[in-house]
Amino acid sequence: MMAAEIYFEHDSASFGNKMMWVPVALGPVGAAAGVAGFFSRRMAKMALPITSAAYRRRRHGRSPPRQTGPGTLTAHPPPGSITAVAYRMGGTMQIRRRSSSAARWDIDRVVGDVRTGRFERSLSALTAAGALVTAAEIYFEHDSASFGNKMMWAPVALGPVGAAAGVAGFFSRRMAKTALPIASAAIVANGLQGTYLHARGIAQKPGGWRNARYNMEMGPPLLAPLLVTMVGGMGMLAAVLRRER
Template structure:
């Protein structure tokens, strides 16, 4: 009977080490501050993009200003959450929940806009391409979701 030589254990890949580090950061509470900062950056980027897209539509509906105004509020709340545990547990979740609600409202308004185009939902492909971007408001909802997640995570001591 011949014996097979044992394989030596290989070192974990960079990806595995990265996942392990992320899990450790979540467990120790370090990730909460990082996610607060990411919320701040995401809020600024999405508010800027929304501003340009809604400006192309001449801000035809007053609600188009809501995500533009909420972007800087989310950014300030996210930065405050980086530096203050109190802000991360109070101001950030309020701002983030408002952003999520506005993103869901925007999805409904964009769906209504697609339906109001000539042909409505029957002419779906054309109206999705030429009408308001149906899924774009969900991107700002993700930014708000990051803020909500940051608010419920443990903070490092």
């Protein structure tokens, strides 16, 4: 999904920098590693962390800004920070060699944190940080379209709400089980709504879906709102995890 969105955004800039092909190429690789990791424990601890780390280490460039007019739903390319959050979810696993003869994987430590309840607080804090970063990015993207649709303010407003709920969930078990899932569910719902609005914006451009490739490049990024839902997904996951006593 991210590779497809990035392809259309970078294609609108004619892939002026060869490094623009890197995230497009890493998309299928990451998808294959994720599927392999789903079925194989060995692949989950080997291929998945390597591909995720490869993405995090590359520099995220931005395409040139587009000229937009008031009242349009057109925005800049989806922010690299949102995409990085998605890869970070799969990239918490990195290889580390211990003094013992066998190699130990950091994912085993993460599993231990999940079992003891420590991971729930970490995920709450990550949700708070992700909500602030994505809200800031979305503000600049929608500001370039002059907030032509009032619904453009919704994800901006939900950012601080998600951040506050994440911080509260980090310090309070009660808030992690009440406020955090409510705020996270609102972010997920808004992301789905944003996908519909972006699809409608593409359909309203000249040629509509008959001219899909051009309109997806020059219109609002179709899949970007779905990437924002990953922040809400992290908060909902944190809410269902056990809490460290």
